[in-house]
Amino acid sequence: MEVYRPRIIDSILKEELDAMGAVLLEGAKACGKTSSAEQAANSVIYMDDPVKRNQYLQMVDTDISFILDGASPRLIDEWQIATKIWDAVRFEVDHRGKDGQFILTGSAVPPPKEKMEMKHSGAGRISWLTMRPMTLWESSDSTGEVSLGNLFSNPDETVRGINRHKLLDIAFLSCRGGWPRAVDKGFSKSALRQAVNYFEAIVRTDISRVDNVERDEERTRRIMRSYARHQGTQASASTILQDIKENDSTEISDKTVYSYINALKSIFVIEDMPAWSPNLRSKSAIRTLDTRYYVDPSVACVALGIGPEDLVNDLNTFGFIFECLCVRDLRVYAQPLDGKVYHFRDRTGLECDAVVHLRNGCYGLVEIKLGGDKLINEGAANLIELRNRIDTTKMKAPSFEMVLTAVGDYAYRRTDGVLVVPVGCLKD
Numbered sequence: 001m002e003v004y005r006p007r008i009i010d011s012i013l014k015e016e017l018d019a020m021g022a023v024l025l026e027g028a029k030a031c032g033k034t035s036s037a038e039q040a041a042n043s044v045i046y047m048d049d050p051v052k053r054n055q056y057l058q059m060v061d062t063d064i065s066f067i068l069d070g071a072s073p074r075l076i077d078e079w080q081i082a083t084k085i086w087d088a089v090r091f092e093v094d095h096r097g098k099d100g101q102f103i104l105t106g107s108a109v110p111p112p113k114e115k116m117e118m119k120h121s122g123a124g125r126i127s128w129l130t131m132r133p134m135t136l137w138e139s140s141d142s143t144g145e146v147s148l149g150n151l152f153s154n155p156d157e158t159v160r161g162i163n164r165h166k167l168l169d170i171a172f173l174s175c176r177g178g179w180p181r182a183v184d185k186g187f188s189k190s191a192l193r194q195a196v197n198y199f200e201a202i203v204r205t206d207i208s209r210v211d212n213v214e215r216d217e218e219r220t221r222r223i224m225r226s227y228a229r230h231q232g233t234q235a236s237a238s239t240i241l242q243d244i245k246e247n248d249s250t251e252i253s254d255k256t257v258y259s260y261i262n263a264l265k266s267i268f269v270i271e272d273m274p275a276w277s278p279n280l281r282s283k284s285a286i287r288t289l290d291t292r293y294y295v296d297p298s299v300a301c302v303a304l305g306i307g308p309e310d311l312v313n314d315l316n317t318f319g320f321i322f323e324c325l326c327v328r329d330l331r332v333y334a335q336p337l338d339g340k341v342y343h344f345r346d347r348t349g350l351e352c353d354a355v356v357h358l359r360n361g362c363y364g365l366v367e368i369k370l371g372g373d374k375l376i377n378e379g380a381a382n383l384i385e386l387r388n389r390i391d392t393t394k395m396k397a398p399s400f401e402m403v404l405t406a407v408g409d410y411a412y413r414r415t416d417g418v419l420v421v422p423v424g425c426l427k428d
Helices: 009-019 033-040 053-062 084-096 148-153 167-176 189-209 217-229 237-247 254-266 297-304 308-313 315-337 373-389
Strands: 022-027 043-046 074-077 102-106 126-131 339-345 351-358 363-369 400-405 410-413 419-422
Touching: 009 022, 009 033, 009 126, 009 315, 022 033, 022 084, 033 074, 033 102, 053 084, 084 102, 084 126, 148 315, 148 363, 148 400, 167 189, 167 297, 167 308, 167 315, 189 217, 189 254, 189 297, 217 237, 217 254, 217 297, 237 254, 297 315, 308 315, 315 339, 315 351, 315 363, 351 373, 363 373, 373 400
Parallel strands: 022 102, 022 126, 043 074, 074 102, 363 400, 400 419
Antiparallel strands: 339 351, 351 363, 410 419
């Protein structure tokens, strides 16, 4: 029997159940949603059970109380298989008059209301939580000596940490990804196979099942490969189209590329990063395009057909893949802080890889670098320049500036105040 690894979202899920009648826990397939929801649930029904699925679908039409009845919180796994469940849950929450009644889990964004048997948004009754693959802290690959939460609450606190990872280790962890089934397999080939199998499920079935639109398998592979090449950039659909059309036997349009990208977003394979718009002293225009990212770096590695040794031998590609790993972890670490992660870039080329912005207006600036004095110094200079451009008469000063690295022996604070933190020392 597999031992459950605690997840950062566990405490958030419990808080939401205390505050709302039902919680929708959504996210990428195989990221651990059902396992986490089972920890909080007192009864469960698995709508995707291959033996009972047809019976459950009939019950939804004839006696939906069977689906809903059970000790609370009741977990309805893969609820979107029968979208009538949504309104039934909302109705039941209203009439019970109690919080913490249901947990719904799903690996796909629900279709628009007009395309499903759903008459109410669920506002005020159902809250939404997004779960992502495991961070290095959750998979026990980070020492957790540096807490993101502490950087906000105690910005002057001494920062210390010892990094146990070498460059090849981080390359392996990037290719393995944060898939729960992979993390207990150590640094083995079988651990890397989990991401490959996940990728194959996407291109063969999942991208078409999400909205019942048949999509070409080889075209999906080419689009995902191109998307991987543009990790960390603001590449448009036209750019991706130009990248793939030489190898595509038929004419395709921007609209077609967008339909594939939107389908991948709907199953939480892609999670782009929105732009951050601070108040600046200068009038420099801020770029507002989203930055391209996969939900986990392993997807990009499989799409490109590369492994750990390939990354070590191509540091330019490794830099973009490592950025995706750091963005994944920062997004998860920001969740319990009620924060989100953004990207900043202005027309002069000044850039910040990640801005962790909390709902209370506090924020931290993060540059992501593989490591080495030259890159760290460049990252610190960028952070200081951006800090100096922010108009602190109109918004708060940053709580911290941090260069997040793959390698380096220690986490520490530089004399200019910039933190240098290996990702293998970070936690929420």
